Amino acid sequence: MERHMEAIWLYQFRIILVGDSTVGKSSLLRRFTEGRFVQVSDPTVGVDFFSRLLELEPGKRVKLQLWDTAGQERFRSITQSYYRSSVGGILVFDVTSRATFESCPRWLAEARMHGQPGRPLLLLLGHKADKAEERQVGRQEAEAYATAQGLPYAEASALSGQGVEEAFTCLAKEVYGAVKAGLVPAGGEGSGVTCGIVPSTVHSSEEARAGLRPCAC
């Protein structure tokens, strides 16, 4: 039943996560896809993958294919080649580390240089927002920077789970809106959007939630 439900989605969006090493991209993704916090994780090698379904409107499900890139400098050139085929991206920094925030302009420039025109649609995310004590980057400052760059801003914590769902949903809605408005091509090579199956019947959101069980793997 669940598998059956999972098979149905309107679009698949390819979303790339970038940002400095150790800002917590992988933890964030595991929280989002597995619903739990994973304390220790080895540095990501190259790129890893996660996926999850989101219901953006009643009966309108999208599948997020999440590309978790390595933050380490040595994998930079691999990461670069993935911008092109992504429709959305989350630029993550660690609010407890100013250095990671200061890298953001560089990541942003890279995404814009290697992506396609207008893509990927980006979101700036301040991570580890639960650590209020150790905060080095204020919310206002980050928000101001995001606004200046024309990006939505969100804060989240993989540890507490706060803001995680909202951040991904925000970006997914952004992309969904762009697809609906025709700003972003749906389907086709390298668009980062795959057209899925339009369900013949509109399913209730309860059904959809049943499909969102944490991944078994």
Place this chain on the structure above:
Amino acid sequence: MAQPSQEGRQKAEMEENEDAAITWSDETGREEGRLDEDPMNKNVGVGEGEKMVHPANTLEGDAESKIENAAMMEESGEEVQPFAEEEEEDSVVIPTRKRPEHIIPQVEIGDRMKEPLVEDGVQSKAESSGGGWGSSLGSWGMSLISSATATVSSVGHTLSHVVEKAEESLGILSPTELSAEGEETTQATVPTEEAGGPAGSEEDPVVKEEGVEVEGDEKAFSHGGAFGMLGKLGGMTASSITSIVQNTSKTVITGGLDALELIGKKTMDILAEGDPGFKRTKGLIHRTNTLSQVLREAKEKEEQRLAQQDEDSLAAPKAHYGLLFDEFQGLSHLEALEMLSHESDGNLQAVLSSLSGEDLLRVKAELDEIKSAMILEEIDVESDVVEEKDEKEQDLMNIITELLFQVHIGVTPDKLNRARQKADAWLKEVQEDSTPKEAAEGLEKEEVVKPEKKSVQDVHSLCIQSLAEVTARSIEQLHKCGELILHGADPDVSAMQRAASLTRLTVALCKELSVKSEKFASCLSTVGAQEKPEILNPLVTSVFLEASNSTMYIQDGFQLLLPILQLSHLQHSATPLAPT
């Protein structure tokens, strides 16, 4: 079919341990040939057509049907030709033996044949003239074997003519009607399959289709071709071509597997020309499409099918390999590996085009050397890597770890290992469940809340899931290797050394899958010992089928590493050639 003659009985005994399907199909070939010579015997032929359903359904040597068949031949005055068995000695397969790639085609045939043949029973009109057609095709198929590949192109044309002609002369139903009827008949034949149906009749088309997806990979399994072709037949029942080919196949099969493979490939080419929908398959064979694309399409098809399925028919959730493979992110890794590979290839070409004269020759020779180091010698699961049967299970993982270490990129096969352990764990559990325990032992252990015994379908799902997971992890492993070879790997290890290790690694991975699939199949057989063969056999078949597919995905993933290794060679070679 009354009393088996003495001769028939002897024959049956001789073949008792052999697989019914292949021997039987060969006999049928002779039967059909005979029919042509003696049109008066047609009725016997039709009757037999119905009979044929039995052996096809039984995976294991079914002595009874053997006897029937033999008796049949006796009746018609046909001499039993003993050499047939000698010929088949090599290819005869007992289920759950090694080399799944050999088992599959035969089981497949059993399965596929069932359909058209039953169809025959229904359309006796078509059958009556079909005998002639079949036999001419059959004998033509035979001569084809002897004249081998040289005549392939003309053969293709001949076939298309034959098909056209056959269609005309048979006054056959329109392809769509035919396929619809085919489906009906299938359902009618296996009403008991309701529970098993998902894996058997419904899922099969898609599963098989995937078999075809990798079919272009000719180097790997020669039988894979034939089976792939057959898979295609089942896979696209809706398409008009398929029904023609399917229709054709029922008689062509009599010409033998080899002929069929040859015919099949060519037929698809020729038939494809007029049909854009077939381009995909064609492209596959010529390897113009990327593997991930092909897999993706297969997966999407399955998704579409699921989406269209009636709400009430989704009672039993089935294991679909493609969906699971994607769920384990195998598809993503494969795609990313492809991207990496193509990018490396681009860079490689850029470097090569900047070279000239002796430099170019030298570099090219070096690159070729890497290439030849990466040729997967026919993967002989019997002899390579490990010899001892009992030790091999533990050792395989060590070997994989060891080989990864040799590649020297700082990667450990943790995820892969976990996937394997998961598979082993449930295998063990199922086996324990299904082996009757000593009463005393059971009491001591206090197994009060013993989980309900797993059904065949459950075990089958586990099998497919494990295969998908192990394969996805293997692809992931190869992807990681590719990434690390290009970025951050120890430059002291040469690309040549890596190529050699990776080749062995791939062989080990394939071996692992083959061992697993055997275990899965035997586990499935144990659990399903009480089940009807119609239910059990398709499940076992699909396990072997997906195992064979898995092997091919891994091999394809491995091939994608070639440009990566070559580029890394240039990057690290003494002369600073590579672009920064």
